[in-house]
Amino acid sequence: MRAFRISNIGSYVILFLMALFVLLPFFWTVLTSLKTEANIFSVPPQWIPNPVTFDHYADVLREGQFQAFMKNSLIVSISSTLISLAIGIPGAYGFAKYRYRLSGILFGSIIAVRMFPPIVLGVPYFLMMIQLGLIDSKLGLIITYLPLQLTLIIWIMEGFFRELPHEIEEAGEIDGLGSVGKFIRIALPLSLPSIVVATIFSFLQAWNEFLFALTLTRTEVSQTMPVGIAGYVTTFSNFWGKMAATDILFIIPVLLITIFIQRGLIKGLTAGASKG
Template sequence: MHKLRLSNLAAYLILILMSVFVLFPFVWTFLTSIKTEVQMFAIPPVVVPDPATLQHYQAIIDEGKFQSFMGNSLTVALVSTVLSLAVGIPASYGFAKYRYRFSGMLFAGVIATRMFPPIVLGVPFFLMMRQLGLINTELALIITYLPLQLTLIIWILEGFFRQLPHEIEEAAEIDGLGTLGKFLKIAVPLSLPAVGVASIFSFLAAWNEFMFALTLTRTQETQTMPVGIAGYVTTFQTFWGKMSATGILYIIPVILFTIIAQKGMIKGLTAGATKE
């Protein structure tokens, strides 16, 4: 009993330390966002501002840039995620359920593209978008993000589809369902938790992407939030207050969505993790 209590105490201490490590940047960013310029650079440092201020939040809203960057980020992330899911779900099912010559090599090749550093793909994508006349458009980002998100979705969903019981599909065949029917009426409904996880990771990949957004966009009308936040670092000054306030507002939609989808995420993350 004594050893059990010690092990539980050690586990709680580890969880607390990990929580502090993960939450500290968010807490520090929030505290910075409600400090005045004087409080930010005060010596000794001011940890909790008194009085607090919302002037940085008011400033970024009044400038109008925040709304533009947020709208662009939402558009690019949502559209690219929906399109990549539309292609990735049937592709994952095909890789999992149908074997043909070189199918294993093809799957490995698709997943291997995820290992390329984004900087390696930057020049080819830039040249392609320039030839298509899509530089400084949201469409350029959507097209660029599609293959990057697609590999992530296939990697997540292929393992889940592979673990679907064969008996369910055999029963569906007896009921007269063909390949498309089995996919739409059996595989897709059963895979919704895993699809939810794939969609969240895919959305976050586009939501937080910086390099391609910086390379392929030029103006406020098309730039996404990561590029907008980087704009607060100038040659002569870094606007810490505005940067922190923008960062806090930018993560709120993702946090809310993750909290709402938490149960489905846990179920989806454990799906396909067991062997038959």
């Protein structure tokens, strides 16, 4: 019993240290956003803001750039995610349930795209968008994000569809369901937790993407929030307070969504761990 308690204490200590390691940058960003410019650079570092100020948040919201960047991020992320889901979920179902010659190689090739460093695709995408006249446009970013999100969705959903019991689909066939009917009336309802996971991860892929947003955009008309945040670092000065405040405002929507759908997220992450 004593050894069991010691083991539990050790587990809690490890979990606490891991949580501290992950959350410390977030807490430090929150604290930085509440400090005055002088206290941000104080030596030794000031852990508790004194005095607490919300001037950085007021400045960010008053300048108007935040609203434009946030709007662009929402439009690009939501649009690319919805299109990717509409294409990727049926594609994953096809890979999981219908085997044909070279299907394994094709699936492996799609997954291999995720192993490429994004910078490798930077120049080809840039040249393609110039030819299409889509430089500095939200449509250009949406098109660019689709392959990145599609591979992620297909990878997540194919594993879940593959674990669906064949008996359920066979029962559907007896009831007269065809391939489309089985997909819509059986596979999709059973895969909702995994769809939640695929949606969140796909959305975050576009929401946090920086390289292509920086390369393919020029103005506030199409620049997303990660590019806007990077704009606080200039040649002559770094606006750390405003950057920290913008970071927190940028994180809040995703944090609220994740908390709201936490149960579905956990179910989706554990789906497929065991058959049946």
